[in-house]
């Protein structure tokens with residue numbers, strides 16, 4: 016990770032320097048406010064802070080210092096195709112992101128139709144290689160729960176929109192690999208995806224294979240996904256088969272899977288692994304696949320909406336956000352609004368739906384004065400690994416408008 020605040024541009028997701036179209040304005044466009052109002056009211060009714068109950072939602076504050084990229088709209092082609100999920104418009108009551116809003120980091124390759132992909136090849140260090148009909152796998156698919164996927168190149172330059180929660184169906188890898196007999200020395204699996212794009216990309220290297228140890232795949236409960244959000248996987252999202260590896264960064268969720276090869280523990284790293292080494296927090300760029308640490312997403316949290324309410328004649332603010340990553344239940348979080356302030360516990364700590372997906376949190380906030388603030392979250396427990404969060408990666412800037420009706424500060 017380079018800059019502390021993650022204000023640097025670039026990375027796989029970004030298309031342009033921050034300054035090109037100026038600093039952004041953003042969140043609730045006029046039309047979105049009615050819908051947002053319903054979401055916000057439903058959510059406020061359950062808030063431990065009763066102060067919002069009788070109030071009116073005036074709007075949301077845009078996040079500053081983020082590029083003027085469209086949210087919720089697909090643009091570009093092939094390796095440069097993107098859809099940034101509009102996180103502020105997600106409904107906390109729906110555990111998964113609707114398919115139309117699901118983020119896109121690479122569009123369907125131009126060679127997809129010609130490749131057909133009606134069979135999956137199982138090979139490498141096996142007694143006898145096999146072809147398995149994709150239709151047979153699709154017929155055996157069952158529900159696999161809701162999993163958050165975050166692109167390792169998600170950041171300020173993508174308005175943090177390269178992350179979504181998918182409700183997946185698919186076939187466990189273990190059940191697919193049952194069809195071949197491993198030879199001695201088979202310790203890892205190379206999952207290969209189609210990556211036949213023309214034209215090429217300005218900032219992505221073609222080739223999409225990742226090598227996992229068999230233990231890593233078992234621990235992640237990896238599966239080949241055939242459905243997303245209750246529907247057939249779309250071409251953009253990896254049809255007919257894509258790998259799902261719970262807890263790992265998006266670059267490991269190989270789309271358009273063509274082959275599974277058992278390999279030895281000395282197998283060289285793939286070009287994809289090397290391209291993503293820095294973004295997946297490897298120390299350097301290891302030559303051997305076995306020397307890559309699991310590309311897992313640490314505990315993280317992001318404010319996605321800062322609501323301005325009018326309650327009994329004064330303005331009150333409420334921050335709503337997401338938490339994801341790490342293992343187990345979401346950890347307790349603190350929040351602060353200035354880099355020199357202590358973190359205070361959130362008044363509504365992250366809660367994840369039993370089905371899985373994002374955990375949602377909220378916090379009532381009374382700014383002392385109009386002006387700019389930096390909203391930052393922190394994990395309270397120092398034993399929890401939260402590298403990006405602790406590095407300031409998910410800090411967002413807002414401005415409390417000068418016309419805010421702020422209640423008088425209590426006298427000391």
Ligand SMILES: Nc1nc2c(c(=O)[nH]1)N[C@H]1C(S)=C(S)[C@@H](COP(=O)(O)O)O[C@H]1N2
Pocket residue numbers: 094117118119120121165166167208209210222223251252253264265266267268269270271
């Ligand atoms: N074959 C193939 N699979 C791929 C990629 C790719 O370029 N080619 N991109 C990866 C990256 S970097 C991410 S973040 C996820 C994005 O998945 P999505 O676009 O379906 O959201 O797919 C991964 N799978």
Ligand SMILES: [Mo]
Pocket residue numbers: 027120165166167168265266
């Ligand atoms: Mo990614």
